[in-house]
Amino acid sequence: MSLLDAATNVQSKAYAPYSNFKVGAAIRGASGAIYAGCNVENVAYPEGTCAEAGAIAxxxxxxxxxxxxVVVIADSPLxxxxxxxxxxxLAEFSGPETVVTMTTLEGNSKSLTxxxxxxxxxxxxxxxxS
Incomplete structure (x- = not known):
């Protein structure tokens, strides 16, 4: 499974009843393993969890x-x-050269370090x- 596949699969499972903005993230560990997370909202807005934080956890x-x-995906025009x-x-667990690919469900993507x-x-x- 690719990072994009993992992020896409988990994006659809996001719990976003308040914003209706579902985000998925997948990260590749140094071992090569893939970890995914989605945003999880809470009625005590903004006490939710971001997709990236879930994947890191x-x-x-x-x-x-x-x-x-890293790959981050959402149903967004950009x-x-x-x-x-x-x-x-993300910076805590990566280096400055680590690539973060941001993409939409339609395939509009941008990659930055x-x-x-x-x-x-x-x-x-x-x-x-200290």
Missing amino acids: TMVAAGETQLTE PVSPCGGCRQK MAELLPGAFTQAHMEN
């Missing part, structure tokens, strides 16, 4: 802490990019004197 629960590739919080979460998505990312290097 699944990866970490499986014992991995390094990702090498490729949907990870929110600011998810960009920071983490460095392009989150220039000047806050990293562990900022914490070295």
Whole structure:
């Protein structure tokens, strides 16, 4: 199964009764395994979980802490990019060269590196004197 297939499959399972905006994400761990997540909304809006965060949590629960590739998909006219919080979460487990592909159900896609998505990312290097 490809990352796109995994993200597409999980996107349809998103729980989005308030926004009706379903997002799926799939990440490839350093082992090559694929982890997927979807957004899960909550009536106490905005206390939901983003698709990227769900995929990362699944990866970490499986014992991995390094990702090498990301796909995010939504039923949107334009490729949907990870929110600011998810960009920071993705940066925690990837490198600046990691490719994030954002796509729509219709196949309109755009790929950027983490460095392009989150220039000047806050990293562990900022914490070295702590």
